[in-house]
Amino acid sequence: MEELKIPENVRYILARLKSAGFEAYVAGGAVRDSLSGKTPDDWDVCTSAHPREVAELFSEDRVIPTGIKHGTVTVVTGRRKTEEQGEEERQRENGKKENHEKEAAEKSAVEVTTFRRESGYSDRRHPDRVTFVSEIEEDLARRDFTVNAMAYSPDRGLCDPFGGCKDLENNLLRCVGEAGRRFSEDPLRILRALRFRAVCGFRLEKETEGAVRGLYENLKEVSWERITAELEKLMCGKYAAAVLDEYRDVFACLIPELSAMFGFEQYSPYHNRDVWHHTLAAVEDIPPVFALRMTMLLHDIAKPVVFVLDDNGRGRFVGHPQRGAEMAETILRRMRFPNHLIQRIVLLVRFHDVKLKPRRPEVRRMLALFGEKGFEDLLAVKHADAAGKYEKYLGEAEEKNEALRKCAKDILRDGDCLSVAELAVNGDDLIRAGVPAGPRIGSILKDLLEDVMDDTLKNEKPALLGAVKARMR
Ligand code: ATP
Ligand code: MG
Numbered sequence: 001m002e003e004l005k006i007p008e009n010v011r012y013i014l015a016r017l018k019s020a021g022f023e024a025y026v027a028g029g030a031v032r033d034s035l036s037g038k039t040p041d042d043w044d045v046c047t048s049a050h051p052r053e054v055a056e057l058f059s060e061d062r063v064i065p066t067g068i069k070h071g072t073v074t075v076v077t078g079r080r081k082t083e084e085q086g087e088e089e090r091q092r093e094n095g096k097k098e099n100h101e102k103e104a105a106e107k108s109a110v111e112v113t114t115f116r117r118e119s120g121y122s123d124r125r126h127p128d129r130v131t132f133v134s135e136i137e138e139d140l141a142r143r144d145f146t147v148n149a150m151a152y153s154p155d156r157g158l159c160d161p162f163g164g165c166k167d168l169e170n171n172l173l174r175c176v177g178e179a180g181r182r183f184s185e186d187p188l189r190i191l192r193a194l195r196f197r198a199v200c201g202f203r204l205e206k207e208t209e210g211a212v213r214g215l216y217e218n219l220k221e222v223s224w225e226r227i228t229a230e231l232e233k234l235m236c237g238k239y240a241a242a243v244l245d246e247y248r249d250v251f252a253c254l255i256p257e258l259s260a261m262f263g264f265e266q267y268s269p270y271h272n273r274d275v276w277h278h279t280l281a282a283v284e285d286i287p288p289v290f291a292l293r294m295t296m297l298l299h300d301i302a303k304p305v306v307f308v309l310d311d312n313g314r315g316r317f318v319g320h321p322q323r324g325a326e327m328a329e330t331i332l333r334r335m336r337f338p339n340h341l342i343q344r345i346v347l348l349v350r351f352h353d354v355k356l357k358p359r360r361p362e363v364r365r366m367l368a369l370f371g372e373k374g375f376e377d378l379l380a381v382k383h384a385d386a387a388g389k390y391e392k393y394l395g396e397a398e399e400k401n402e403a404l405r406k407c408a409k410d411i412l413r414d415g416d417c418l419s420v421a422e423l424a425v426n427g428d429d430l431i432r433a434g435v436p437a438g439p440r441i442g443s444i445l446k447d448l449l450e451d452v453m454d455d456t457l458k459n460e461k462p463a464l465l466g467a468v469k470a471r472m473r
Contacts, residue, residue, distance in 0.1 A: 004034045004152050009077040009108050010043045013058075014153060020057055022049040023115075025136060025151035025159065032147045035168055036200070045112045046151060048134055054112050064109075070130050071114035078108035115139040137161050144182065144189045145196065145208075146174045173202035179211035187218035191230045194247055198237030216250040224336040227254065235297070236288035241280040244297070248276070255331055258297075260304035267315035270389045275303045281388035286380055291341050295348040295377075296384050298328040325350035344374070352381050358403035364411055364453045368418040375408055417452050417459045420445045425464045433465050434472065444468060 006014070006026060017024035024047040030040035047054065054073050055063045062076035117131045117138055133139060136151055136159055143149040146164040158165065162176050173196055175182045175189070183190050190212050196202050204212060219227065231254075234240060244251055252259040264275040271278055282296040302323035308316045328349045332342045347370065356362050367375050379401045386397030417423060425448070427441045435441055448464055451457035457467055 003154070004031070006154065007043065010045065010110055011154070012077060013045055013075055013110055013112065016057060017045075017047050017049055017054075017112075018153075018155070020049070020053075022047050022053070023136060023153075024049075025153045025156075027140070027151040028143065028148050031150045031152050031158075032164070032168065034152075035150070035165060043110055045110055046115055046136070046139055047112060048115055048136075049112075050114055050132060054114070066111060071116045071132060072111050074109050074111050076109045116142070118142050141176060143176055144186075144192055146176055147172075147196075147202070149176050167205070171202055172205050173197060173208060174205035175208045175211070179208045180215065183211045183215045184218065186222075187215065188222045188226050188230065190216050190219055190250070191222075191227060191234070194243050194250065195230045195234040195237065198234045198240045198243040200237075201239050212247070212250070216247075216253055219250070219253055224334075228335060228337065232290045235283075235290055235293040238288075240288075240293065241284040244283065245277075245280055255335075257301055257327060257331060261300065264304045264307075265315070266303075266317075267309060267313060269314070270393060272390050273388065275300050278388040282384040285387035286384040291344045292348075292377060292380060292384075294332075294341075295345045295352070295381055298331065298345065299324060299349050299352045299381065299385065301327050301331075301349075321350055321353045324352075344377070347374070348377060348381050351378060352385055356400075356404055358400070358407040360407060360411055360416065361454045363404060363407045364416055364418055367408055367411060368453070372408070372412060376405075379404060417449070420449050422459075423448055423452065423464065424459050424461045425468075429461070429465065430468060433468050435468065444471065447471075 004026070010026060014024045014026070024045055026043050027046045028044050030043040033040040049057065051065075051068050051071055051073050054075070055065070058075045058077075064074040064076065066072045066074045115133045115136060115138065117133050119129050119131070140149040140151060140159065140161055146162040146167045148164070149160075149162050150164040151159040153159075167174050173193055193204060193208060193212055197204060234243065237243070248258070248262060252262075258276075261274075261276040261279060266273075266275060266278070273281065279297060279300055282299065283293055286292045286296050300317075300320065302320040303317045305327075306317050306320045306323055308318070310316050325346045329342060329346045332345060337345075351366070351369075354366070356366065363375075366378065370378055383394075383397055383401060386393045411418075420442075423445060425445075427437075427445065430441050430444060431437055435444060448457065448467060451467065452459045452464075457463055
């Protein structure tokens, strides 16, 4: 067996635990990814040392008691405390302390977990009881899939009691132990199975596949917080669209509104796919960013609801973006998505079908609404939407997007006024011009902004005040 390339800080942790007389391995995702030639994002260490022993051993580094009860402490290596304090002060001055600190901590943070066994998941969230054990094999036995149940240490090599390496070679995802029992213990594993298929392309081994199909309804008992964490990885996977299609019933169990899209014919000259397959093509086209992928999954969610067949036998979906935005909001709130994601997704769904010409007034309004980055998102959404239609529409959409992008660039380069705050007058100016203080001030400023964005009024003080006076007459 070849040696795994383990980063310096992780080697240091393993060596230090070993020299103190404990067993220590890297385990889980990092071993799986290394063996399949990928560079792991993070490395987890497991050890025979108990959490307080770990904390003591690394007292000169920084130790965060992440989940002491479950046996996990995070060891932050690389930078000594004193150096870090100096750095902290510098960052406070920069006003960016929080981000920097987080980044730095993530770079060198390693979770060190004591070998453990779990029993019972009555709340479907956490194991009822965690028992520390002394054998690595017992720790590996609690893990979900054989490919995730391998450990490695530089001196002992690979520990693979369940044939994970062979399954990895065969691209197979197989539960450790009896699939039905493992999924019943913790139904989140069902979604994790689909996540690993979506990200790594594993096929599900027969028994595991059968248990997914038989037990997915148990996902309803799992907290949204755990589900969305897996869903994020799944949706950003290379094979997300294929997995959504293959396991559509599982996803409809999480989001019942999806099922109306399955097989829903569009009777439209633009579309060669039903609503669901159009949706999947759009999911596949958009970059793997959770908010964007969710936007495409939900962008046509209201199509079946508003569908009308007109006299010519053509499908009409009047109002589906607006209705879809409302439905998306309901769904995402129910799923406990964070507010910033809800807002971003709902806005994109609402405007996914907006007809935009590359003219400044229209593009300014979109820039005002979405911001520069959000406007790029909107173009990506339009691209993805077109990618799910007849082929010829994609070329058209790309050309249009280019023109829109150029128009936006010109607007930003010229610093065109896009908000009330950028107007050449403010509320005080209006009061001085004789407008009574009160809510009218705000509405007048908004009207002025509309005219300025339409190019019917210049963003210059005399012109704006002139327009205000004309209104008051
Ligand atoms: P990633 O690279 O995406 O982090 P990962 O395999 O490391 O993938 P994690 O969620 O970080 O996934 O979990 C780390 C390890 O813990 C897994 O490889 C697996 O061995 C184990 N594990 C995680 N969640 C569960 C679970 N619900 N049931 C059983 N074992 C689990
Ligand atoms: Mg991990």
